Amino acid sequence: MHQIMKFAKRAGFGFLVSMFCLTVLSASVSAEIYLKFGTYTADKPTETVKKYRPFLMFLANRMSAELGEPVDIQMVIAKEYETSIDQLAKGEVDFARFGPASYIHATNQNPDVQIIAMESKNGQKTFKGIIAVHNDSNIQELSELAGLTFAFGDELSTIGRYLSQAQLLEAGITSDDLLSYDFLGRHDSVGLAVGAGKFTAGALKESTFKKLVSEGVPIRALVKFDNVTKPWLAAATLEPRIFAAMQKVMLASENEEIVRRVAKNGFLLGADADYQEIRRAMKRSADF
Known part of the structure; x- marks a missing residue:
């Protein structure tokens, strides 16, 4: 077994690059099944690699045993x-882990993208998003944000944009009511x-909120709201036998410690209908 890190680009900001790849397992000198796993930097790229690498190695090993052929998985992280x-919709990566809104955007581009599994949160399919303020802030209600400033995440983020905008709209706040707002990209940046x-x-x-608080960042939760857990998705071009093997390994491994590093309570079967509320929130955000 060996690990090879290679960077697709280097820029003035060090190793934070628009995309870089990591070969997480090479079961033999020439792997029979070569797969690309895609995701994006919702947090620091180093944290993304640290989070996924052990699980992808585990997945490749278990799939190798299931298929009777060595499996090689390469990680492709887009900024x-x-x-x-786009990479998933076009089949440039074979499978991916996205947020709900990104899944919907991907299926809009290619309806044949499939859900392999959904992450479980204590046996459920929801977890929390947060709208935070500074510890010293006197604000107690979302409606009090009128005339003030707001930081969103990525423009395609479920929590960072669509669901938080839906929360603001419920409180009677539109973009016109804010003094200013901006999209900062990553959750930790917000x-x-x-x-x-x-x-x-x-x-x-x-999870990012809790991590930042533990590191001493002076923020507190103003409101919490539900989000649907993340889907793991297969490109339309992924062979059915490989899809089946991957799904079998993921659904059978909810108690494995290595699995809990990416999905604390393992995985559940998922369906497109699980994301209908997200679709509605995305449509609603057009009013923001």
Whole structure:
């Protein structure tokens, strides 16, 4: 077994690149089944690699045993959500882990994208998003954000844009009611900006919120809201036997420690209907 890290590009900001690849397992010198796993940088790229690498190695090993052929998985991390969505829709990667809104955008481009499995959260298919403010803020209600500033995540982010905008709309806040707003990309960038006082409030996922708080970033939750857990998706071009083997391994492994690093409670079967509420929120955000 060996690991090879290679970077597709280098830019002035060090190793944070628009896309880089990591070969996570080579079961033999010449693997029979070569797969590309795609995702995007919702957090720091180094954290993304650290999070996925052990699981992808585990998945490749179990799939090799299931298929009777060595499996090689390469990680492809895009800096932008849109790039990663395009890669899956066009079959440039074989499978991917996306947020709900990205799944919907991918199926809009290619209706034959399939759900392999959904991540489980204590046996459920939902988890929390947060709109946070600074610890010193006196704001207690979303409606109080009128005339103030807001930090969103990526423009295609489920929590970072669509669901948080739906929350603001429910509170009677539209873009015209805010003094200003911006899209900062990653969830951690939003939390840090709110903690630094650059924005009055911002939207981020609960796990990133908790991590930042544990590191001393002075933010608190103003509201929490439900989001659907992330789907793991297969490109339309993925062979049915490989899809079946991958799904079998993922659904059978909910108690494996290595699996809990990417999905704390394993995986559940998923269907397109699980994401209908997200579709509605995305349509609603057009009113923002």
